Amino acid sequence: MTSIERTAYPRFKKHISKKELEQVYTPSQAELNFISKLARKYELRLGATLLLKSFQRLGYFPVFKDIPRPIVQHISELLNFQGNPYLDYEERTLYRQHQNIRSYLDVLEYNRKGARIIETSMTAAAQVMDNPADIINVAIEELVRQRVELPAFSTLDRMAGKIRHAVNQSFFDMVNAKLTYYEKDQLEELLNVADPKQKSILNTLKELPKRSSLQHLQRLLDHIVRLSNTVGANYHLDGIPHTKIKHFAAEARIMDVAELKDFNVAKRHVLLLSLIYRTRIKARDDLANMFIKRMNHIHQRGKDELEQLRIRHRHKTEFLVATLSNVIDTLDTYPEDAEAGRAVRQLLIDQGGLEAIQDDCAAITAYSGDNYYPLLWRFYRSHRATLFRMVHLLDLTSTSQDQSLIQAINLLLEYENRRIAIIDEKVDFSFTNERWKKTIIKGDKINRQHFEVCVFSSLAAEIKSGDISIYGSETYADYREQLLPWVECEPLVANYCEQLNFPNNAQDFTTHLKDWLSTVANTIDQNYPSNGHVTIGENGVPVLKRHMSKEPTASSKELETTLLQRLPERNVIDVLCDVAHWTGWTRHFGPLSGSDPKIDNPTERYILTAFTYGCNLGPAQASRHLRGTVTPHMLSFVNRRHCDVNKLNSAMEDIINHYHQFKLPKIWGEGKTAAADGTKYDMYDQNLMAEYHIRYGGYGGIAYHHVADNYVALFSHFIPCGVWEAIYIIEGLLKNKSDIQPDTVHADTQGQSAPVFALAYLLGINLMPRIRNWHDLKMFKPDKDVKYKHIDSLFKDVINWEIIETHWQDLLQVVLSIKTGKISSSMILRKLGNYSRKNRLYQAFRELGRVVRTVFLLRYISDLDLREQITATTNKVEAYNGFTKWLFFGGGGTITENDPEEQEKIIKYNDLVANALIYHNVVDQTRILKELVNEGYLINREDIARLSPYITSHIKRFGDYIIDINIVPDPVDVEFSIEQNE
Known part of the structure; x- marks a missing residue:
């Protein structure tokens, strides 16, 4: 049976506030008139009113005894009913009232x-x-x-x-x-274990890739070959929706051999085929990631080698400069050319001879201008056989009409086993840059070694940018096939454009943008003389007025101190228990089948699991501190079998939605804006996610959080350190399904990219990043002929409106595909994150983004309040990062999991615990503030606005933990008002 708590089936709340009684269960005058006609006796009127208001809330008629007493008392008082509220109708009277209420509400009886x-x-x-x-x-x-x-x-x-x-x-x-008898036998063979000391073939298929290295790249290729030779083809699963396949694969992944054997044969085979199918896709994605990282590593070693060469050649450079100086002195000493020539020749002979000096010049010239490409072969050579093997295994396709790189790869394959230094073929080098061409081409010949390195370097870059797709991949598939066909987009355009106040055709849309940019620029130009927040110097460089942070007042410090003194000491488990009682967040956890959990005390287990992983204690350490309440296996089992990323997101949404009902956080922010920022978590390096972070040092991944202006965390991603964080700025808002729906997002400098501005604009999101090096960004005029009196020096170029108008359909197709869930914004932005001359989508988004970013920059430099707002909101997400790290106190703060899914779950658990503590702190703060107001304490809104729910001084993190889920906390009071105090 499915647990009713996990569904949207309406039920009465356990605790009903006074406000809800007044808003939901108070009958209107029209309803009272209807009731008076329906029943004459007071008892029947009371019953009819209870049924009417309950049906409006629930959508069905409850049994009288199930209606909460506060509702009965509230309606009894409204109707001045003095008798016993216990109601017991005759069946025909109850039936008649049901029918009349349905008719009044225009609802059909269930039949x-x-x-x-x-x-x-x-x-x-x-x-x-x-x-x-x-x-x-x-x-x-x-x-x-x-x-x-x-x-x-x-x-x-x-x-x-x-x-x-x-x-x-x-x-x-x-x-x-569709399966033959032989294929069925092969599937069954996956579950057989001949030697008890060895793993089944199924377990070997579940193996995760290690960190990026040549050895692990070779093992991953072996893994892909094993998967290719394993039973199962795409046609076997034809007809099953992709979402179902993903679910079947997830179910098979968490089960061991014995559990899979408990299923009937038909289901077992589909689960195994789904797992094999998804594992093949994941393996290709992992291979592409590892290949890109290996090529980046090769290039980095080339750069390092160039730097070492420069250090070694520095004394040669100094020697040659000194020699040149001596030559000049000699020429100055001997006015006659003949004498000067003989003296110079002798000087050069004395310095080592012409040949030696020429060699030194050649060595220095070879590596001048940062050209490290000739050095790469040395580091590529050990990878050569493996990379050729990879190309043979992958099905690569160009996503544009440009086939130059594919042709170059095919040419490489022809010369794979030939031991020649020169390739005498005509090659279209349009896929690479001029520096590579100069390195490869000598006269009319092609250096094979440098050509190979160039082709694989370009392949890595084009896979990353989306110009080359990998068949059977997911992350690196052909994004064009994932877009909603224009035939399906076209009927949606008019309604979507109307929602966002966009013109619904290319020409008017372009005109709208041009008028918008012109209007903003003219307004800023006209207001410049009276704007004291920015000055433009003679060199055309604007200087912004520095924002001076406001010091906290004495009254705000006193209020904060008083609050901290009155906060009761709590431990994290008590907080999670209380919030579970108030919000019911544990209802989302349970078996993947969706049925009721068949474990003892499931709510208690779910709370303990969230605490264990959210605080990074790990099952073994948590079990020791819980005095044997649970074993490590119990905690690990619940995490693997009853919790996944989607369930954790849903649990977070419950807490966020209840948090949004409080009045106190609305003083901090209305939830209309959010900030996005990342923070590094340390990890072991034996996985593909971990990368070395230059700024933070050490191996790890980035937890990228979206935090609302009222301090609560809305969504998070866990991403590698080397990834472009900007691609997740928009995705976090789109995946946030809570009641708090910001339409403005602030980000750090990562968010200044033009394509990100463009996509945010088309999705109706107002992107306002905090830009440190904004001087480096170009501003664009609407027209080359327009001149501005005061701000003309700010503009460096002109918008190409033709590109936007030409690709208007492409822009709308991408946005509607994202809105309908066909493709993610992060995948699109990953394609747009790197410049690609082949990618027309990039060019269109970049040009639109230049318009939007220019408008933002003009407002940013001229509006001090806007800059202060952006700084304040981004400071909140930075404070949240520190808050979550404080709660992540177990295991030295290092994530020990190597499975990417488990790594992301740990970050989600951490967010869940953090939001629970934020929620509980607001409950306590609301209660204390109301007490202070009742005691006559003078409180003003400005002092409350300086408070924060990121309070930890009263939280006990260490020691033994005791859980008692049966202790029911006092109901929360979301109301708070200081009007009487101001």
């Missing part, structure tokens, strides 16, 4: 039509969803949309289980009908 609606919606949902709770939620949404009464939850649960089983079984039967 066969309702059952058909449920069956149709659930069948469609089960094609792409597997969790019964999600399938039930779809049916509930459809019943509400069609204004049909909700049936009992048991009815929905029974139908969801039945339909899900039927849909899945149809998939299982379809796939098994």
Whole structure:
């Protein structure tokens, strides 16, 4: 059975606030008039009113005894009912009231039509969803949309289980009908273990890649070959939606051989085939990542070698300079050319001879101008055989009409086993730069060694930029195939443009942008004389007025001190327990099947698991401090089998949504803006995620957080140190499904890229990064002929409006594809993160981004309040980074997991614990502030605005931990007002 807590099935709250009673359960005058006509007796009026207001809230009629007492008392007082609120109707009276209330609310009774609606919606949902709770939620949404009464939850649960089983079984039967007897035997062989000391073949297929090295690259290629030789082909799973395949694969991944054998044969085969299919995709992604890292490593070694050569050649350079100086002195001493020539020749002979000096000049000239390319062969040579093997295994395709690199790769393959130094072929080198051409081409011949290094370097760059795609990959697939076809986009354009106030055709859209840029530039120019926040010097460089931070007042310091003194001491587990009671965040955890957890005390286990991983203690260490309450295996089991990234995101949303109901955080911010920033977490280096971070030092990954202006964390990603953080600025907002939906995002300098500005603008997101080196960014005029009286020197170039108008359809196709979930914004921005002359999408986004960024920069330099707002909000996310690190106190703050999915889960757990503590701190702060107001303490809004929920002084982190989930905390009070105090 599916747990009702995991669904959207409406139920009465355990604790109902006074405000909710007034807003939700108070009948209007029209409703009272309807009730008076429906029933004459006070008792029947009370019952009818309770049924009406309950049905409006729930969508079905509850049993009288299930209606919470506060609701009964509230409505009794409104109706001046003095008798016993215990109600017991005759069946026909109750039936009549039900019918009349349905008619009044224009809702249909649940009957066969309702059952058909449920069956149709659930069948469609089960094609792409597997969790019964999600399938039930779809049916509930459809019943509400069609204004049909909700049936009992048991009815929905029974139908969801039945339909899900039927849909899945149809998939299982379809796939098994395609399998031959030999293929079925091969699948069963994956689960056999001949030697108890060895692992099954299935476990070897689940192996994760290690850190980027030549040896591990070779092992990954071996792994891909094993996967290719393993049973299963794409056609076996044809007809099964991709989301279902991912779910089946995730289910198979967390199970061991014995558990898989417990399934029926048909299901077992589909789970194994799904796992093999997804593992092949993941292996290709990992191979591309490792290849890009290896080529970057080779180039870095070349740069380092060049620097060492410069150091070694420095004395030669000094010698040659001294020699040249002596030559000049000699020429100055001997006025006659003949005498001067003989003296110079003798001087050069004395300095070592012409040949030696010429060699020194050649050595220095060879590596001048930062050209380290000739040095790369030495470091590439050991990789040569492995990289050729990789090219043979991968199916590479150009995503543009330019086939020059693919042709170069094919030429390389022809010469793979030939031992020649020169290639006498005509090659189109349009795929590379001039420096490489000068290195490769000598006369009309091609140096084979340098040519090889150039081709593989270009391949790595074009895979990263999306100009080359890998068939069967996910991250590096052809992004064009993942876009929504324009035929499907076209009907959506008008409505989408209307929502964002954009013109719905290319010409008007371009004109709209040009007018916008012109208007802003003219306004800034006109207001410049009265703007004391920026001055433009004679050299055309603007100077911004420095922002002076405000010192806290004595009253704000006193308020903060008083609050800290009154905060009760708590430990992290108590906080998680209290917040679980208030928000029910643990309801999202459970088996992947969606059924009720078959473990003892599931809520307690979920809290302990969140504490264990969120504070980075690890199962063994946490178990020791929990005095044997749970074993390490129990904690590890719950983490692996009952928690995944999606469940953690849903649990976070519950806490955020309850947090958003409080009045106190709204003094800090309305939740309309958010800030994005990353912080490094240390890791072991034996995984593909870990990279060395130059700024922070050491190996690790980046937790990239989106934090609202009211201090709560909305979403997070865990990404490698070397990745361009800007690609996740927008994705975090799009994936945030909570009630707090910011439309403005601030970021650090990473967010200043023109394509990011463009994509944010088209998605209706106002990007306002904090830009440190903004002088280095170009501003663009709307027209080359326009001249500004005061700010003309700010502009360095002109917008190419033709590019935007020409590619308007491409821009809209990308945005609508993101909005419909066909492709992620991070994948698109990854393609746009590197300049590519082949990528027309890049060129269009860059030009649009130049418009949006210029408008922002003009406002940024002329508006001190805007700069202060950006600084204040980005400071909050930086403070949040420190707050989460304080809670991440176990294991020396180092993530010990090598599985990327587990690494991301740990960051999500950490965010969950952090948000729970933020929520609890706001509960305590609200209570204390109300006490202070009642005691006559003078409080003003400015002092409260300086407070923060990132308080840790009262939190106990270390020692033994005791959990008692049965202790029910006092109900929270979200209301807070200081009007009476001001």
